[in-house]
Amino acid sequence: MKKTANPSQADIKGQLSAFDRAGLLRLVQDLHAASKDNQAFLHARFGIGDDVLRPYKSIIGKCLWPDIFKNQTPSVSKAKQAISDYRKAIGRPEGLAELQVFYCERAAGFCDDIRMDGEAFLAALVRIYEQALKSAVALPYDERDALVARLDAVRRVSCNFGYGVSDDMNTLFAEYVSDDC
Structure with missing residues (x-):
């Protein structure tokens, strides 16, 4: 050898x-x-188990809404890696969109809950928000509508965040979602 x-x-x-x-x-x-x-990875690739997204969501949830009372800190890179790992394992568009929307919900919820205003954290939120919008609007309407509604809720929660997050999200939402949604 x-x-x-x-x-x-x-x-x-x-x-x-x-x-x-x-x-x-x-x-x-x-x-x-x-x-x-x-x-x-193997469960996602072969479609084994009740919810192949659960382990990826668990990672995203822990990374984006850590227990600050235990001195845990958020990790954007690990949360994004979970989405990337899912993409490599199976990458089904509806699963990818779900993980991206979940990322946005957790990140925005954490920021709103503890009034976090880290520029890098918020910039990553806006980037994933755009990716989530792109992914959601590419899905069939019956799958898309619930995801778009959840992204609209994220946009509304984020209205008081700093660094122009609200303006960026409003612009992106208007760009990707028509008025009749």
């Missing part, structure tokens, strides 16, 4: 070609047992 300093996907693919069905099943079993992230 040839060893390289920087193994690549091609190296892994070459090794996988030597596996039989039983070997591949053991590999997947080992990956599943190795970490909760792997479990969430």
Whole structure:
């Protein structure tokens, strides 16, 4: 077996070609047992479980609305990583939109609850808000309407946030959602 300093996907693919069905099943079993992230990925990829979004929402919720009385701090990067991980696992448009809307709800709720006004946190909220609007309006109307209503609620909660968040959200909402929604 040839060893390289920087193994690549091609190296892994070459090794996988030597596996039989039983070997591949053991590999997947080992990956599943190795970490909760792997479990969430595999459950989402194969549509296993009651709610494949639950582990991703749990991460987003903990990262964007931490327990400040336990000195926990918000982590935008970890919350965004949960959305990215879901996208890699399965990336169904309705699931992606749900996670993005949930991100916005949690971030706006946290800001409103503790009067947080961190510029980077709010800038990330506006970026994800735009992504959520894009994702929601691309869905069929029966799936879209509830998500757009939730994003409108986020926009309304955010009206008193600093750094022009309200203006940005109003502009984005008007750009992506017609008046008759």
